[in-house]
Amino acid sequence: MASLFLFIVVRWLATLSVSDFSGTEAESHEPLGQSEIIFLGTGTSEGIPRVSCLTNQSKTCPVCSKATEPGNRNRRRNTSILLRYTSSAGRFNILVDAGKFFYHSALQWFPTFGLRQIDAVLITHSHADAIGGLDDLRDWTNNVQPYIPIYVPKRDFEVMKKTHYYLVDTSVVVPGAAVSELQFNIIEEEPFVVHNLKVTPLPVWHGGGYRSLGFRFGDICYISDVSDIPEETYELLKNCKLLILDALRPDRSSSTHFGLPRALDEVRKIKPARTLFTGMMHLMDHDKVNEYLAKLMETEGLDVQLSYDGLRVPVNV
Numbered sequence: 001m002a003s004l005f006l007f008i009v010v011r012w013l014a015t016l017s018v019s020d021f022s023g024t025e026a027e028s029h030e031p032l033g034q035s036e037i038i039f040l041g042t043g044t045s046e047g048i049p050r051v052s053c054l055t056n057q058s059k060t061c062p063v064c065s066k067a068t069e070p071g072n073r074n075r076r077r078n079t080s081i082l083l084r085y086t087s088s089a090g091r092f093n094i095l096v097d098a099g100k101f102f103y104h105s106a107l108q109w110f111p112t113f114g115l116r117q118i119d120a121v122l123i124t125h126s127h128a129d130a131i132g133g134l135d136d137l138r139d140w141t142n143n144v145q146p147y148i149p150i151y152v153p154k155r156d157f158e159v160m161k162k163t164h165y166y167l168v169d170t171s172v173v174v175p176g177a178a179v180s181e182l183q184f185n186i187i188e189e190e191p192f193v194v195h196n197l198k199v200t201p202l203p204v205w206h207g208g209g210y211r212s213l214g215f216r217f218g219d220i221c222y223i224s225d226v227s228d229i230p231e232e233t234y235e236l237l238k239n240c241k242l243l244i245l246d247a248l249r250p251d252r253s254s255s256t257h258f259g260l261p262r263a264l265d266e267v268r269k270i271k272p273a274r275t276l277f278t279g280m281m282h283l284m285d286h287d288k289v290n291e292y293l294a295k296l297m298e299t300e301g302l303d304v305q306l307s308y309d310g311l312r313v314p315v316n317v
Contacts (some may be wrong), residue, residue, distance in 0.1 A: 013124065034316070035083070035085050035317050036314050037083055037242075038312050039308065039311040041101060041309055045099075049064035053065075063282045063283065064282050067282075074285065076308070078097070081097050082096070085317060092119040093118055097124055099131070099133050113220055119195060120148070121134075122214070123156055124214065124224055124225060125210075126214075131156075131163065131173060140255065148174075148180070148181070149185055153186070157291045166179055170207070197317060202214030203230060203232075205230070206257075213250065218241065225256070226255060229266065243276075244278055244307065247277035247280060248284075249280075250283055256278060277307060280306060286308060290305050293305055
């Protein structure tokens, strides 16, 4: 009986390909489809709802209260997207930022959308809501794939040497301890290639004197953390079809982020075919703001809406 069982197992193993043992098995059995962007998070650093709002007995926060409801689109984690890029070479998952809530975003959206392997991570800047989840990548490098390439500007890599020193220099790790295996690639403010995809950095200011990057993939432009756009970056935004842009609050900008009025002015200047706003705080009620934005299509021809966690957008790159 044991020999018969062994024979059956061997015959079964012989029918499997190498891809059945790779990190992409969740996707390898699906036909390769169109590329898409998946919004893993669309909120601020503290996320929505805020604990301080839910525990405030003297005042009710309407947006944070709604965000506790299952499936409510006001529930927002740290701003991040995943580009599921399909080419003749296969399908690749390119993540932009891994912030403090990355684990919670991945826990919800990776199983939902059949995601497994992370083929690259692009870093916009070195604040906690963009790099705070790098340690959580250990689950992938321990159980899914041997390492993950990280593409990061030199100034932000220098920060990582302090905040995530044990990931940059793994020689300090206690033998036997499991940490993320990350392959750091220093990028400049010049185009670079990830899995045959051209990525163009979009340099912006994220507060006075603090540089952050957006990224352009084909006709898609992503700028998540911005207080001002340098004149030279507008040249890189020409003929943008889908613009994903920072819009923190409904009334005004802060010292580090566009508010909705400034974001709309930038849309009018850049003239993308479609815009999705991201990085919204708890003053931005998803349905109410989108109702207002929908009227701009009638009055100005602007196709603008708020994004939300779990939104999927088919794209061509």
